[in-house]
Amino acid sequence: MKLLNTDRSEGYARIRIENEDDLWHLKDFIKPGDTLRALTQRTKLDGREKKTLELTLETEKIEYQENRLRVTGEITEGSDDIELGYHTFNLEPEMEFDIWRDFTEEDFNKLEEMEEKRSYQVLFCLIEKGKADFYMVEESGIKNMSGVEQNIPGKMYADQKEGNEFYKKVKSTVERSASDLENIILGGPGMEKNKVKNLLSDDIQSKVFLQDTSVTGETGLREAIKRGGLKKVVENSRISEETEVVEELLEEVRDDGNASYGEPVKELAEQGAVEKLLITPEKNRENPDLSKTVENNGGETVIIHKDHEAGERMEKLGGIGALLRYSPH
Numbered sequence: 001m002k003l004l005n006t007d008r009s010e011g012y013a014r015i016r017i018e019n020e021d022d023l024w025h026l027k028d029f030i031k032p033g034d035t036l037r038a039l040t041q042r043t044k045l046d047g048r049e050k051k052t053l054e055l056t057l058e059t060e061k062i063e064y065q066e067n068r069l070r071v072t073g074e075i076t077e078g079s080d081d082i083e084l085g086y087h088t089f090n091l092e093p094e095m096e097f098d099i100w101r102d103f104t105e106e107d108f109n110k111l112e113e114m115e116e117k118r119s120y121q122v123l124f125c126l127i128e129k130g131k132a133d134f135y136m137v138e139e140s141g142i143k144n145m146s147g148v149e150q151n152i153p154g155k156m157y158a159d160q161k162e163g164n165e166f167y168k169k170v171k172s173t174v175e176r177s178a179s180d181l182e183n184i185i186l187g188g189p190g191m192e193k194n195k196v197k198n199l200l201s202d203d204i205q206s207k208v209f210l211q212d213t214s215v216t217g218e219t220g221l222r223e224a225i226k227r228g229g230l231k232k233v234v235e236n237s238r239i240s241e242e243t244e245v246v247e248e249l250l251e252e253v254r255d256d257g258n259a260s261y262g263e264p265v266k267e268l269a270e271q272g273a274v275e276k277l278l279i280t281p282e283k284n285r286e287n288p289d290l291s292k293t294v295e296n297n298g299g300e301t302v303i304i305h306k307d308h309e310a311g312e313r314m315e316k317l318g319g320i321g322a323l324l325r326y327s328p329h
Contacts, residue, residue, distance in 0.1 A: 003115050011103040016096045021119045024140035027064040034059045038089045038097035042082045068092045120234045123177050126216035127188040132170045133216050141307040171199045178204045183233035187211040187224045222309040239308050246310035249321045261321040272297040276323040278304050283319035
């Protein structure tokens with residue numbers, strides 16, 4: 001993401017979207033009530049053709065999709081030859097837009113953080129005998145890729161034709177992705193990950209990190225992330241940061257320590273007891289003043305998304321949790 005222009009006194013910023021990860025961050029930043037202006041298409045009054053023009057609308061709804069961010073609202077500024085009413089911007093990479101809001105200092109700080117955040121992709125291969133599962137982990141989430149499966153009979157299969165074919169297929173899949181990636185994590189419960197790594201060329205091996213897990217599949221992926229596999233290769237990755245802070249919350253809750261979750265967090269925030277607020281995007285939209293209260297009292301807000309296991313566990317706690325400055329008990 002690139003900040004092209006800002007005016008703090010006017011509460012204004014012009015933003016260029018550079019990749020899909022930017023859309024992911026912007027979905028939590030753009031809020032109902034924001035004024036947005038962007039280049040778009042809208043049917044002319046005569047209904048015969050669409051016109052490309054700049055429209056300004058007051059945001060009412062934000063919907064994230066894999067390749068775009070849909071922002072819907074009522075048109076406040078347009079052109080004489082188009083009908084006013086409601087319109088949806090489809091914000092995509094390479095687009096620019098203007099945003100106006102009663103920006104706080106924290107809002108501008110978040111924009112600057114978003115601009116500095118580096119996009120990343122990490123290939124995870126979770127491998128065991130005859131089975132390899134592949135996932136692409138990005139700032140915007142986890143993508144399930146095609147895996148490799150082959151029936152390998154017997155215990156001693158390293159020199160068997162089936163075993164060799166299996167390794168070759170896994171090696172080929174890793175190599176196809178490797179040219180566009182800086183980091184690859186091979187995980188799993190046995191030595192298969194080591195064998196695959198040894199088949200790779202030196203330049204690809206330099207990108208590989210090994211991570212022990214007890215299983216493969218999505219459970220193995222979650223285990224690899226929880227054990228710090230992602231953090232090893234990507235500094236400040238969203239998923240690893242969210243996983244770490246949720247694990248800290250759950251540990252404090254289990255030990256009756258300095259933590260709380262659910263509705264009691266709101267009262268604790270008013271008392272200035274919240275050091276770190278954990279909240280899902282949905283709950284953040286439902287309780288827009290909660291994070292402001294926490295931050296005004298010197299606390300920090302961490303948005304926890306449900307596209308990974310820690311986010312799902314956060315949902316089960318009601319979508320709101322807090323690490324506290326002192327015990328509530």
